[in-house]
Amino acid sequence: MAQRSIRIDKIIERARSRADMVDSEFWTAPELTDLAEAKFQEFYLEFACDYDEFFTSRKRYSTTAGSSTVQITNPQFLKLRGTQRVEDLFFLRKLDLLEAPDYVSKNETGRPRFYSLRIDPEIEFPFLDLYPTPDAVYDLDVYLVPIFGLQQLQQTLGESKALYMLAGWDEYLVVRMAIAMKDREESDCSVLITEAATLKASMQKQIKPTDLSEPAGVIQRGSRQSVSFYTDPEEYLG
DSSP states (O other), rough: OOOOOOHHHHHHHHHHHHHSSSSOOOOOOOHHHHHHHHHHHHHHHHHHHSSSGGEEEEEEEOOOTTTOOOEEEEOEEEEEEEETTTTTTTEEOOOTTTTHHHHHHHTTTTTOOEEEOOOOOOSSSSEEEEEEEESSEEEEEEEEEHHHOHHHHHHHTTTTTTTTTTHHHHHHHHHHHHHHHHHTTTTOOHHHHHHHHHHHHHHHHHTTSTTTOOOOOOOOOOTTTBSSSSSOGGGGOO
């Protein structure tokens, strides 16, 4: 399905039309820009939290010999889905809070095999604590669910590429905006509310699951002698 423009002015223009407010001054231009951003955030947070594999991206970071931490500087993210050593495609295992002190006390160095995520409110960016402490420079691919705003999405991906696999997301945004616009005017929104629910259900069917040929299941990776329900995030990226 071809994607329509995601330019914010076009989104606002369509929302005005759906709310029957093309020439109305009931909403100012700055208010509608803020509304478009707010409704996009609602949509994105809802879908990115429920279907995180669809929104996963990969960022590469490098360790420093003798340092057990890697700072996740970009982008801001909702979830951390996995960390992988690039050289041998080994996925580090996430340590539970109660496990980490045991590994720290061993004071080992070598190739990192485990990690824990640390977020300090006094520090701008979160850290990965690695175990053992890296004895050399290692490249790590970190799989994240990033935080996006509508304006950032437009600037980063261009007006025709954003969320291209999720047909109907832009119309869902337009309808959600129109509902808010008519609600403030105390007009009947029932038809739009029904349409929004239909669009949402359609998008949920598109991405649950994303790939029917490779459903998540019980797997065993490499030489590890344990079996779990963990699914490699890279399998969802295509």
